[in-house]
Amino acid sequence: MRVSRGQRLWWFIRRHHTGLTVWLAAALLALVPLVVRNPYQLGLLNLIGIYAVAVLGLNLFIGYAGQISLGHAGFFGLGAYGSALLTVHGWLPPWPALLVTAALMAGAALLLGIPTLRLHGHYLAMATLGFNYIVHLILVQWDQVTGGPSGISGIPPLQVAGFAFDHEARFFYLVWGVVLIGVTLCLNLMRSGVGRGLAALAQDEVAAATLGVNVRREKVRVFVLSAVFASVAGSLYAHYYSYVNPDGFGIFKSLDLVIMVVVGGLGSVWGTLLGVTFVTLLPYYLEFLEAFFDLIHGLILVLILMFLPQGLVTGLWDHLRLAWAKRRLAAKGGTS
Amino acid sequence: MTLREGPLLLDLQRLSKNFGGVPALAEVSFPIFRGTVTALIGPNGAGKTTLINCLTGVVQPEGGRILFQGRELTGLPPHEIAALGIARTFQNLRLFPRLSVLDNVLLGLTSQAGSSLGEALLRTPRLRHRERRLKLAALEALDAFGLGGKADWPAGILPYGDKKRLEMARVFVSQPALALLDEPVAGLNSQETAEVAGLIRQLRRQGRTLLVVEHDMELVMGVSDLVVVLDGGRRIAMGTPEEVQRDPRVLEAYLGRMSVTA
Numbered sequence: 001m002r003v004s005r006g007q008r009l010w011w012f013i014r015r016h017h018t019g020l021t022v023w024l025a026a027a028l029l030a031l032v033p034l035v036v037r038n039p040y041q042l043g044l045l046n047l048i049g050i051y052a053v054a055v056l057g058l059n060l061f062i063g064y065a066g067q068i069s070l071g072h073a074g075f076f077g078l079g080a081y082g083s084a085l086l087t088v089h090g091w092l093p094p095w096p097a098l099l100v101t102a103a104l105m106a107g108a109a110l111l112l113g114i115p116t117l118r119l120h121g122h123y124l125a126m127a128t129l130g131f132n133y134i135v136h137l138i139l140v141q142w143d144q145v146t147g148g149p150s151g152i153s154g155i156p157p158l159q160v161a162g163f164a165f166d167h168e169a170r171f172f173y174l175v176w177g178v179v180l181i182g183v184t185l186c187l188n189l190m191r192s193g194v195g196r197g198l199a200a201l202a203q204d205e206v207a208a209a210t211l212g213v214n215v216r217r218e219k220v221r222v223f224v225l226s227a228v229f230a231s232v233a234g235s236l237y238a239h240y241y242s243y244v245n246p247d248g249f250g251i252f253k254s255l256d257l258v259i260m261v262v263v264g265g266l267g268s269v270w271g272t273l274l275g276v277t278f279v280t281l282l283p284y285y286l287e288f289l290e291a292f293f294d295l296i297h298g299l300i301l302v303l304i305l306m307f308l309p310q311g312l313v314t315g316l317w318d319h320l321r322l323a324w325a326k327r328r329l330a331a332k333g334g335t336s
Numbered sequence: 337m338t339l340r341e342g343p344l345l346l347d348l349q350r351l352s353k354n355f356g357g358v359p360a361l362a363e364v365s366f367p368i369f370r371g372t373v374t375a376l377i378g379p380n381g382a383g384k385t386t387l388i389n390c391l392t393g394v395v396q397p398e399g400g401r402i403l404f405q406g407r408e409l410t411g412l413p414p415h416e417i418a419a420l421g422i423a424r425t426f427q428n429l430r431l432f433p434r435l436s437v438l439d440n441v442l443l444g445l446t447s448q449a450g451s452s453l454g455e456a457l458l459r460t461p462r463l464r465h466r467e468r469r470l471k472l473a474a475l476e477a478l479d480a481f482g483l484g485g486k487a488d489w490p491a492g493i494l495p496y497g498d499k500k501r502l503e504m505a506r507v508f509v510s511q512p513a514l515a516l517l518d519e520p521v522a523g524l525n526s527q528e529t530a531e532v533a534g535l536i537r538q539l540r541r542q543g544r545t546l547l548v549v550e551h552d553m554e555l556v557m558g559v560s561d562l563v564v565v566l567d568g569g570r571r572i573a574m575g576t577p578e579e580v581q582r583d584p585r586v587l588e589a590y591l592g593r594m595s596v597t598a
């Protein structure tokens with residue numbers, strides 16, 4: 001049988017569409033600093049990239065595995081402070097500091113996750129919220145080490161072979177490179193047995209367990225993974241701004257991260273990028289409503305959860321998929 | 337049909353379970369022989385589902401032992417029991433409605449899918465190769481259970497009969513050493529029931545071992561080698577379908593509660 005070139009190309013695209021999408025995104029992102037010259041706008045895109053790294057991990061935990069955390073700004077903050085402390089005192093260069101901090105956060109998440117992930121719903125929300133509260137309190141109060149409310153400054157930039165990622169365009173490539181690596185890891189996970197187990201336990205823990213999913217272990221593992229993502233994002237934050245203080249790491253930041261997940265859609269990797277962009281840019285476009293931000297964020301969350309409980313992107317996508325499948329079902333003539 | 341005694345696969349010994357002081361299982365013992373179909377029957381609330389829950393680690397029995405291939409199962413968590421090759425369906429379907437039909441069946445292969453997080457994140461060639469093999473097995477199972485062509489539909493929108501068969505496909509895709517089916521034909525019409533009866537007979541011919549909980553007496557009498565009757569948590573009879581049907585205690589337990597047709 002002869003196969004036409006077009007057909008072969010089509011097969012290739014279908015078979016590798018996940019990887020091709022990532023490469024396409026990489027190509028488009030690579031062009032951005034050539035088009036967007038304004039450092040202020042690039043700075044915003046960099047901030048979006050930093051949050052995206054954290055929210056990708058959080059979406060695995062909340063969106064994909066169906067758990068809840070109101071404490072990820074805590075891991076984000078500890079990541080930032082860990083890198084800051086290790087580098088300003090000259091104990092470690094930036095890259096090793098990032099890795100060591102991430103490893104420490106993995107350990108912290110393990111210690112926090114083993115007892116708390118036995119909890120469900122509100123209890124898990126409260127436990128993680130408590131964690132974030134304590135972290136924030138320590139950052140503010142322990143000023144001999146953390147610098148208290150005024151924070152730590154003079155954090156060196158990340159660099160590779162003498163090339164420092166120390167201004168907007170350079171850092172853009174670094175952070176969005178990390179985002180794409182994160183996207184790839186998430187997409188890979190979702191297409192594995194481990195990922196299916198997470199999606200299954202999100203919907204029915206008993207059924208998942210009887211099929212062979214080690215529910216407790218999987219929850220802890222995805223929690224640790226999400227904490228590592230948040231920690232890496234925090235390290236990038238510290239080295240980009242060269243300054244950290246406790247303001248950005250309180251419980252309201254955790255809530256913002258959750259809103260980003262929900263706007264992007266539960267379990268949707270590409271949706272995450274939209275959710276982060278939307279929530280990050282909102283204050284800049286609605287500057288005149290500054291006094292009402294918390295209210296607006298709350299309203300967005302409530303509206304989405306009321307009308308699209310799967311989140312904006314995933315919710316709309318589910319509706320489409322359902323309508324499409326029902327049409328096919330009708331076309332086939334009902335039962336079997 | 338006469339009682340066929342192959343090698344012993346599972347041995348229940350004086351299994352007991354109470355819910356708030358009320359016995360759901362009271363010292364229930366019976367064997368399951370390899371390559372046979374054992375039926376577990378009894379009126380509503382007899383303890384049949386509780387027994388399956390004990391076998392799969394979903395609830396912990398308070399007394400007694402479960403020996404599976406000589407190994408003690410009591411105390412093991414459900415995922416370890418699954419890894420030993422015991423798979424089940426649920427009385428009230430427990431599919432994952434938002435996942436695709438294919439993913440639902442693939443979850444039946446969880447114990448073979450590998451659990452390394454690093455491998456999953458990096459999507460190593462080894463994992464890709466394994467995933468391809470599992471997907472083929474899953475698609476084959478879907479075909480065998482009449483669900484071919486529906487692999488990428490969300491499981492939640494399937495008609496009820498398809499959902500029942502999807503749950504069975506999810507059990508048998510892993511070729512389990514022991515399959516536990518909790519009321520596989522409940523809610524199905526007579527034609528669908530006959531199809532499931534055919535599937536069960538076919539699985540038995542392939543050498544599979546099944547424990548089937550069922551209220552449908554025609555199905556039970558038609559497919560089983562050994563029938564165990566529970567009432568109020570006690571085993572009140574055990575034997576071939578013919579023996580059990582003639583047993584006065586069974587007739588009494590069912591009298592006025594259910595008609596025995598066979």
Ligand SMILES: Nc1ncnc2c1ncn2[C@@H]1O[C@H](COP(=O)(O)OP(=O)(O)OP(=O)(O)O)[C@@H](O)[C@H]1O
Pocket residue numbers: 355359360378379380381382383384385386387427
């Ligand atoms: N989780 C539970 N908590 C409390 N009581 C329970 C629980 N599970 C079962 N029971 C009780 O145990 C007894 C046996 O229930 P079980 O579900 O095992 O019966 P069954 O034989 O499967 O009945 P059916 O034919 O209606 O499915 C019933 O009285 C039931 O109410």
Ligand SMILES: [Mg+2]
Pocket residue numbers: 384385386427
């Ligand atoms: Mg039952």
